[in-house]
Amino acid sequence: MNIKIETTEDVEGLGLVKGFKVSGIGCDIRGKGDFSRLDTAIVFSETDANAAGVFTTNDVKAAPVMLDMRRLSENPLARAIVANSGNANACTGNRGMEDAEKTCRIAAGELGLKPEEVLVCSTGRIGEFLPMEKLEKGIKEAASKLSNSAESSKAAASAILTSDTRSKTAICRVDCGNGSSFSVAGMAKGAGMIEPNMATMLAFLATDAKISSDKLRNSLKKAASKTFNRMTVDGDMSTNDTVLILANGLSGVEISGEEISEAFDKAVLEVSRVLARKIVGDGEKITKVVEVKVREARDSEQAEKICRSIGNSLLVKSSWFGCDPNWGRLTDAAGYARTGLDFEKLDLYYDTTPVIIQGQPKPEFKEEWKKIVSRKTFTVDMNLNMGSAEESILAADLTEGYVNFNKGE
Amino acid sequence: MNIKIETTEDVEGLGLVKGFKVSGIGCDIRGKGDFSRLDTAIVFSETDANAAGVFTTNDVKAAPVMLDMRRLSENPLARAIVANSGNANACTGNRGMEDAEKTCRIAAGELGLKPEEVLVCSTGRIGEFLPMEKLEKGIKEAASKLSNSAESSKAAASAILTSDTRSKTAICRVDCGNGSSFSVAGMAKGAGMIEPNMATMLAFLATDAKISSDKLRNSLKKAASKTFNRMTVDGDMSTNDTVLILANGLSGVEISGEEISEAFDKAVLEVSRVLARKIVGDGEKITKVVEVKVREARDSEQAEKICRSIGNSLLVKSSWFGCDPNWGRLTDAAGYARTGLDFEKLDLYYDTTPVIIQGQPKPEFKEEWKKIVSRKTFTVDMNLNMGSAEESILAADLTEGYVNFNKGE
Numbered sequence: 001m002n003i004k005i006e007t008t009e010d011v012e013g014l015g016l017v018k019g020f021k022v023s024g025i026g027c028d029i030r031g032k033g034d035f036s037r038l039d040t041a042i043v044f045s046e047t048d049a050n051a052a053g054v055f056t057t058n059d060v061k062a063a064p065v066m067l068d069m070r071r072l073s074e075n076p077l078a079r080a081i082v083a084n085s086g087n088a089n090a091c092t093g094n095r096g097m098e099d100a101e102k103t104c105r106i107a108a109g110e111l112g113l114k115p116e117e118v119l120v121c122s123t124g125r126i127g128e129f130l131p132m133e134k135l136e137k138g139i140k141e142a143a144s145k146l147s148n149s150a151e152s153s154k155a156a157a158s159a160i161l162t163s164d165t166r167s168k169t170a171i172c173r174v175d176c177g178n179g180s181s182f183s184v185a186g187m188a189k190g191a192g193m194i195e196p197n198m199a200t201m202l203a204f205l206a207t208d209a210k211i212s213s214d215k216l217r218n219s220l221k222k223a224a225s226k227t228f229n230r231m232t233v234d235g236d237m238s239t240n241d242t243v244l245i246l247a248n249g250l251s252g253v254e255i256s257g258e259e260i261s262e263a264f265d266k267a268v269l270e271v272s273r274v275l276a277r278k279i280v281g282d283g284e285k286i287t288k289v290v291e292v293k294v295r296e297a298r299d300s301e302q303a304e305k306i307c308r309s310i311g312n313s314l315l316v317k318s319s320w321f322g323c324d325p326n327w328g329r330l331t332d333a334a335g336y337a338r339t340g341l342d343f344e345k346l347d348l349y350y351d352t353t354p355v356i357i358q359g360q361p362k363p364e365f366k367e368e369w370k371k372i373v374s375r376k377t378f379t380v381d382m383n384l385n386m387g388s389a390e391e392s393i394l395a396a397d398l399t400e401g402y403v404n405f406n407k408g409e
Numbered sequence: 410m411n412i413k414i415e416t417t418e419d420v421e422g423l424g425l426v427k428g429f430k431v432s433g434i435g436c437d438i439r440g441k442g443d444f445s446r447l448d449t450a451i452v453f454s455e456t457d458a459n460a461a462g463v464f465t466t467n468d469v470k471a472a473p474v475m476l477d478m479r480r481l482s483e484n485p486l487a488r489a490i491v492a493n494s495g496n497a498n499a500c501t502g503n504r505g506m507e508d509a510e511k512t513c514r515i516a517a518g519e520l521g522l523k524p525e526e527v528l529v530c531s532t533g534r535i536g537e538f539l540p541m542e543k544l545e546k547g548i549k550e551a552a553s554k555l556s557n558s559a560e561s562s563k564a565a566a567s568a569i570l571t572s573d574t575r576s577k578t579a580i581c582r583v584d585c586g587n588g589s590s591f592s593v594a595g596m597a598k599g600a601g602m603i604e605p606n607m608a609t610m611l612a613f614l615a616t617d618a619k620i621s622s623d624k625l626r627n628s629l630k631k632a633a634s635k636t637f638n639r640m641t642v643d644g645d646m647s648t649n650d651t652v653l654i655l656a657n658g659l660s661g662v663e664i665s666g667e668e669i670s671e672a673f674d675k676a677v678l679e680v681s682r683v684l685a686r687k688i689v690g691d692g693e694k695i696t697k698v699v700e701v702k703v704r705e706a707r708d709s710e711q712a713e714k715i716c717r718s719i720g721n722s723l724l725v726k727s728s729w730f731g732c733d734p735n736w737g738r739l740t741d742a743a744g745y746a747r748t749g750l751d752f753e754k755l756d757l758y759y760d761t762t763p764v765i766i767q768g769q770p771k772p773e774f775k776e777e778w779k780k781i782v783s784r785k786t787f788t789v790d791m792n793l794n795m796g797s798a799e800e801s802i803l804a805a806d807l808t809e810g811y812v813n814f815n816k817g818e
Contacts (some may be wrong), residue, residue, distance in 0.1 A: 056745075057745075057747060058741065058744040058745045058746040059743070059745070059746070059748065059749060059750040059751075059752070060740050060741060060744030060745075060750065060752045061744075062775070069518055072418045073710065090737070090741075091737065091740055091752060091765075093768055093769060116703070124739070124748070125737070125742065126737030126738075127736065127737050127770050174585065195647070233720070234723040234724060235721075236723060236724045236738075236741065236745070237724060237741075237745040238741065239740075239741050239744060256691070265597070267639065311642075312642060313645055314643040314645060314723070314807070314811075314815070315643060315645045315815055317755065318811070318812050318816050318817070319816060320817035321812065321816045322815075322816025322817040323668050323817075324817025325815065326817055327536065328497075328499070328534070328535030328536050329535075329645075330498065331469050331500055331535070331648075332467065332469060332499075332535065332646075332647065332648055333645065334468070334469065335467040335469030335470075335648060336466075336467045336468070336469075336645070336646040337468070337469040338466060338467070338468055339467065339468065339512065340468060341468040342467045342468075343468070343500060344502065351572075356500075357504055359500070359534050360502065382684055385532075398723070398812055399812060400809040400812045401814055402723075402812075403730065403808060403809045403811075403812060404806055404809055406723070406724055406727035406728065406731075407727045407728060407730045407731025407733065408727070408728045408731040408732075408733025408735055
């Protein structure tokens with residue numbers, strides 16, 4: 001086979017995938033009397049779809065997260081996702097769980113499904129109950145507007161946003177080289193604070209490939225671990241983070257055999273990567289997206305710990321904002337990850353320009369450092385010279401705007 | 410015995426303790442031609458003193474830290490500490506270690522000691538070599554000015570500062586009730602960024618109690634674990650953090666027996682507590698010091714993890730700055746510590762005002778919440794209802810000023 005894989009960003013959305021319809025409407029979840037702000041979306045598959053999810057590992061999980069986890073563990077099938085922004089339905093106790101279940105029942109009623117065929121996601125303010133009356137009306141309207149039109153896809157991608165400044169979509173088309181093809185499309189919302197409350201990321205993927213639920217789950221897990229779980233804006237993990245994928249098989253392409261399975265994995269990974277990069281790039285009031293790469297580590301755990309320590313350091317993030325090539329903060333943060341780093345072995349580069357080689361600073365490149373860290377994106381490339389493991393994360397800078405935006409009342 | 414313990418803040422300094430002389434001078438370590446800014450201090454004991462230290466656990470340790478650790482492990486005795494601000498002598502390789510050793514040799518020569526009787530500390534910019542010629546002159550001047558006068562003590566406390574806005578001192582006097590008494594005094598510098606580089610905390614304690622080096626080390630370790638290791642401004646641990654204590658025994662009071670040992674521990678703890686609170690309170694551009702207390706945890710590890718997760722959350726810290734009683738961020742941060750928290754069991758208070766009881770928000774107290782979090786200091790009191798362990802930390806808020814101050818060039 002001569003498989004071709006092509007990924008496109010900023011597409012209309014999930015309606016581009018065979019057998020999926022979507023919609024997005026406004027029902028004033030935020031209670032501000034503003035129905036023009038879209039806040040409720042439905043993703044609908046015309047036929048049964050295998051489903052898989054990756055969820056927040058926060059001890060405090062929102063009701064919809066707990067419900068979806070239970071549903072997918074009982075039966076990894078779904079026909080629809082209903083999602084709202086403006087209210088996270090988190091820290092809402094029994095009533096929150098009842099509201100999440102009721103949301104599924106309402107959607108199921110409108111869509112002619114069983115409630116257990118509907119997954120639910122919420123993002124927004126914590127600790128407040130969902131306005132169920134409004135949401136019920138909203139779901140009915142959303143169900144009536146389901147379509148695969150560009151307009152509907154755009155509305156859905158918009159309805160899940162909170163403090164994001166733009167919608168986030170991507171599609172990967174896989175041409176199998178034998179006349180058949182399938183697609184994986186995705187839409188996401190970013191790690192931004194919501195009004196005065198929560199940062200959450202949601203991503204919904206849809207594919208018309210025919211794939212077993214085990215394979216689907218593995219593919220999503222692998223992709224998430226390299227993308228959605230490798231980014232940081234402020235290090236705060238939400239109660240609601242959710243990534244879902246539905247696979248309805250309507251392309252007729254069965255994902256079996258090494259080559260086509262690899263292509264499927266790659267498609268899911270590429271869509272996830274695009275969405276993750278868009279999420280970091282649209283982090284609240286950020287000015288930079290920096291890739292932090294740690295190479296030749298003893299093991300992946302060490303590499304990841306150092307990546308996160310650097311990517312979450314307030315001092316490092318502040319210096320990125322100031323375009324200050326402050327390598328002392330990078331090595332300090334790498335050191336306090338406490339992984340048994342040996343500074344005398346350390347190489348560090350901004351992009352490909354040497355900063356430290358074997359623990360020796362190279363100040364002769366200082367002007368070049370400054371140029372690189374003044375760019376909107378660059379790479380911090382650290383080589384530990386201790387082994388062969390490698391990890392990387394995408395991290396945003398820390399700005400005065402972020403603090404101002406998040407200081408609340 | 411009727412032991413009385415009295416702690417006083419903002420005293421002259423270490424010169425108040427019998428047999429200790431100190432000095433602080435300026436020798437332009439920062440290379441700005443400004444000799445009026447004090448940057449080099451000496452703490453000197455007239456007789457042999459037992460010594461103990463607690464050091465950064467960062468993998469990347471500055472040369473003076475490595476040297477002091479080695480010295481104290483070989484022989485827990487010291488007669489002097491020489492400390493400079495403006496240059497951290499960190500990430501400076503072999504030459505950095507040679508410079509640290511040379512610093513001790515110079516000080517030893519001036520003070521009539523052996524080099525191994527001198528401990529050395531540096532704080533300031535990372536990755537630059539110490540200006541040894543200037544420092545040598547400075548040490549000579551500092552040695553010649555050693556005294557127990559108030560002026561000298563103040564100069565010493567001032568010379569170790571970097572971006573601190575004020576010096577930090579305390580003394581605890583213990584009246585043993587039988588006509589004898591001893592003192593523990595301390596001075597510290599804070600977790601503030603230095604020019605465009607490093608956050609470091611240094612604390613030097615001196616006592617005229619007569620105590621074995623084992624007991625001294627234990628006492629310091631216990632105190633540090635409850636104070637200097639339970640505070641956070643920005644979560645960035647330095648390459649140079651050091652706490653040292655010297656005990657010269659000149660009060661004649663021997664620390665033996667339960668009662669007097671407890672009094673000694675308490676004195677070290679109280680001085681450490683005062684200094685730690687002053688360090689957080691003088692964090693860069695902060696406006697608030699919040700005590701985060703986690704009670705009835707399964708074990709200390711759980712309690713500490715949750716304390717740190719809350720105290721280092723950018724979202725929590727931003728909301729403190731904005732006087733926003735945003736409990737959703739507190740429970741979210743507690744949850745992503747991933748200690749197996751049960752939200753349904755959780756009680757949360759601002760000071761003593763209920764916020765959440767058994768997972769149920771108490772919005773009827775909202776006005777009171779707002780009043781409390783608008784204060785300069787308050788307590789976040791979280792009860793997990795899972796066991797009996799308790800931990801607390803002192804945390805600062807995150808301000809736009811911090812980001813601006815630390816964005817560098």
